[in-house]
Amino acid sequence: MSPEDIEAEERAKRIAEHNRKHAAEIAEREARKRKEKEEEEAKKREIRAKQEANRDTVTASDRFKRLQQQRQQDEDEDEEERLSHIWKVTVPQRSTLMLEVQYQPTEIKAHTFSLPVRFVGGTVPPELRREIKAEAVSPRLLLSATLLDFETKVVTTSVVSAPTVASVLELDLTNTDKRAVNWAVDVEALKKYPGVFQMEPSERSIQVDQTVTVRAGFTPKEPIHYQLALPIFISPPQGEEESAAESSSQPAPVDRSRAYLEIRLKGSGVVPTLYFDRREVVLPTVPLNIKSRQVFFVNNEGYDLIELKVRLPSDTVRIPITVEFPEGQMMGLAKSRIPVEVSLLSPKPISFTCRLEFLDGEGVSYSMPVSGTCDNCLLTLYDYLNLNPDFYEIDDTRDPPTLAETEDAEDRMGSEAAPSQRSERSQSAVGSSAGWVIDLSADFLVRWLNGTVLKSVIETYPQDLIASQGRQLHEIVEILTGKKIGPLKQKGPTVTTGGPATSAPEKSGKEVSGSTAGPKVLKTVAAYEDILNYLKQNGALLSHVRPEYLLTMENFIKYMQGLPCKPIRTHSGRLVSHMSRRPLERQFMKRAPEAWTNTVLQTVKIFLLNRLTPRVFLSMAGVSSTSSSETGEADPSSPHFDTSNISDSNLYSPAEALLLRWLSYHYKRVDRGQNPRPITQPSRDLRDSLVLANVVMSHIPESGPLLQNLKKPCTAPEHYEQNAQRLIAVLQEMGLHLDLKPQDIAEGNSRDLLLYLLWLGQQLPH
Structure with missing residues (x-):
């Protein structure tokens, strides 16, 4: 026998011997680890079982209702935060913070309490311990309110053809004294804004236990904020100006030497405008030649009658989106809210971010950012395949196989159910004690990265990637490309079509974001923009991934709160013009893991799979x-x-x-x-x-x-x-x-x- 044959025979014997020796060991190992593995996979099995059970029972309508309930819950939590009486204030070093304490009692009694100020963590230093005392006495003239807030009122313009009607609020004055009371409001301050605020009546006599209703009107002339304080005077108490015998017949004249109370009036004039129900539209990622839909709402604030027009991106060949108005384009006083459906259908891989321009009758533009991605790659389409198992079929008879949507997919109500896939991540995610939304499929991705790519091991995902501030992402790129990429120069495209893009460069840092966050935060955002744009130039479909989602949570909140905030009108009708911490935390918990997963997978796609x-x-x-x-x-x-x-x-x-x-x-x-x-x-x-x-x-x-x-x-x-x-x-x-x-x-x-x-x-x- 030749040496090669002898070596092959010996190797076969060693393998057979190894097989016999390890047969019992493998069986023992299976029994020993089975319980441990069952516990480890318990949560995953439970979630998968729920997914399978829901596939036959969850309809598009059910998903729509669930998403509506989640949205309402989020808005309720936002409202709870808005009305919260707990505030966190940061005082800069060697600076002074002035506090104004207002006392507005609701019952007749004396009040004594400590100033409710403490350090974060619960301690109250001696220098902040202050006692506040106040006493509420029985009112002689009871006001139903001391603040009349007219909120917003549209200012008359040439677009609004109907005559302006003043906003009216009512104030009840009740005499709780033992005699008739004269009262008068000093309306001299109304002259500061001629014709803006009106009040009738401004003075009168009220008999015992009688109530007078005062009507206040607000007609703004300019789109500014108005605020006035009107003192109200009443006749002096019994015994100071007249005898008890005279008190029952005629009340004493008004004492203008000292105001009894102040009535505050405030309101804002606004020009006719349009509000959206969200700040951006992110179309769900779909396969090629499959339509992606998303519906949002436009709210009319002040236009008497307007035909809404839309301006699409100039290059609709590269960005093949369409816009439809299911309920028409006319808006007015009777119809203040209409839906708009944005859809995307592309025969080739593409990822873009563009702006839709909505125009009013005078050509004023209101923009809505829209992002979308189409691709034919499992690394990109995981969400679509995982969240829509009932809405597509794979044709095995074709080579290579193709995907087609079922008839049920047309009934998905593109407005909410289909596009809002991000809100349904509970089907494939669990929450940790830290509040993170963890994609279960990332478990394998992390082990794959640790075993094949990374030198530095990821233990917690995506926290370790976030803590590295882009170093591990740099490491992944350099290992997969086999070369040092060094500092990246930002030449970012807005459109990616599976290869190098050719769109106009983007600006970086504060210039592009407009955020007033600190320089360190803006520098980190600019660094992530560099990395993302480098990946896009090499074919990564990442236009829907924002660099701020790669930050730490605190830096993300600082960055977002430093941006100019475009007001939105929520489904409950409330106008939200600021970004509060709690919804930003929820947003970050959901988007950060998703952003990191998409970024890593696109990196693997362009630098490894495409080889x-x-x-x-x-x-x-x-x-x-x-x-x-x-x-x-x-x-x-x-x-x-x-x-x-x-x-x-x-x-x-x-x-x-x-x-x-x-x-x-x-x-x-x-x-x-x-x-x-x-x-x-x-x-x-x-x-x-x-x-x-x-x-x-x-x-x-x-x-x-x-x-x-x-x-x-x-x-x-x-x-x-x-x-x-x-x-x-x-x-x-x-x-x-x-x-x-x-x-x-x-x-x-x-x-x-x-x-x-x-x-x-x-x-x-x-």
Whole structure:
């Protein structure tokens, strides 16, 4: 026998001996770790079970109701924060903060309390301990209110044809004294704003226990804020100016030497305007040739009659969005709110951010930022595939497979149910003790990054990435590209079409954001803009990822609160003109993990997945070495090696189509027609591990004895896990190590399995 034959025989004996020795060990290991793994996967199983149960019962209407309830809950929490009596104030070093204490009692009694000021953490230093005393006495003249707030009122313009009607509020004055009381309001201050505020009557006599209603009007002349304080005077108490005998007949004259109370009037004049119900529109990411829809609302504030017009981006070929008005374009006093539907349908990969310009009758423009992404790649389409399982079908008969929406997808109510997928992340996410929304699928992504790319290990995701301030993202880019990228110069595109983009450069830092956050925050935002734009220039579809979502939470809040805030009109009708902390925290908890996941996956896509070209595929191990020709090159006539149609799928990228070809080729090479099966959906076709086992055996023939006893067919969940566990053990025995769990294969999604295939294709012997 030749030395090669002897070595092969000895190796086969060692493998067989190893198989016998470890058979009992594997069985013992399975029993010992089963309980631990069941506990570890309990939450995931529960969520997946709920997903499966809901697939048959959750309709588009149910999702719409759920999203409406969530939105109302968020608005209620915002209102609760707005009305909160607890405030956090930061006093700069060596500065003075002036406090004004107002006393407005609601019952007749004396009040004594300590000044409610303390350091964060609960301590009250001696220098802040102050006692406040006040006493409420029985009123002689009872006012129903001391503040008349007219809020906003539209100022008359040429656009508004109807005559302006004053906003009117009423104030009740009740005599609680034992005699008639004369009262008078000093209306001299009204002359400061002629014709703006009116008050009738401004003086009168009130008999005992009688009530007089005072009507105050507000007609603003300019779009400014108005505020006045009007003193009210009454006749003096009994005994000071007249005797008791005279008190019952005629009240004493008004005493103008001292004001009894002040009536405050305030209101704001505003020009006719339009408000949106949100600050931006993010269309859901969809496959190619699948329509993405989103509906938002436009609110009319003051226009008597207006036909709403919209100006689309100039280049609708590169940005193929359309705008429709389901209820027409006319708005007026009777119809103050109309829906607008934005849709996107693209035959090629694209990611963009643009602005829709809505015009009133005088050409005044109101802009709405719109972002959208279309792609044919599992790394991009995970959300769509995971959240809409009932609304699409995959055609396995085509090569490569394609996706088509079902008839039910047309009934999804594009206004809320379909596009608001971000709000439904509870189906695939759990909350941690710190309040983070954690995408369960990121668990495999983190282990894959730690095992294949990163030098510095990620322990908590995305907190470690955030804490590194972009260093680990730089590391991922440099390792995948194989070169140092150094400091990045910002030349960011607004449109990406799967390759280098050619749009106008963006500005960076404070100049582009307009935020008044500190220089350190703006510098970090500019650095993230550099990284994102570098990735976009290389084909990453990341226009919907904002650099501020990559910041720490505190820096994110500082940045957002430093931006000029565009008011929005919520569904409950409240006008929100500021960004408060609690909704920003909720927004960050949901968006930050998503932003990091999208950024990392797009980096893997452009620098690793897209390297798999037809030429690379035809030179891969097991492909180039198997041929009917004498040269050993792949036979182009074989259907496995025909790469002419790999770009025809709206679901799979050319590289992913080649990976499916690679799987199918090696499976058939080992199976030899005994159990033919199509390989078109990784999450379905790889879960029993049989295809993967054939791929391994095709590359490493001596692994055959270890993988021939896999369970087939798999008829129970434990069969899938047992096969996956055996496959993982054999790969580890062959020196192929990755932090892989049996559930990653037996219950994995197509996106994670694609990452696994990228690793496996690189690790198998070449």
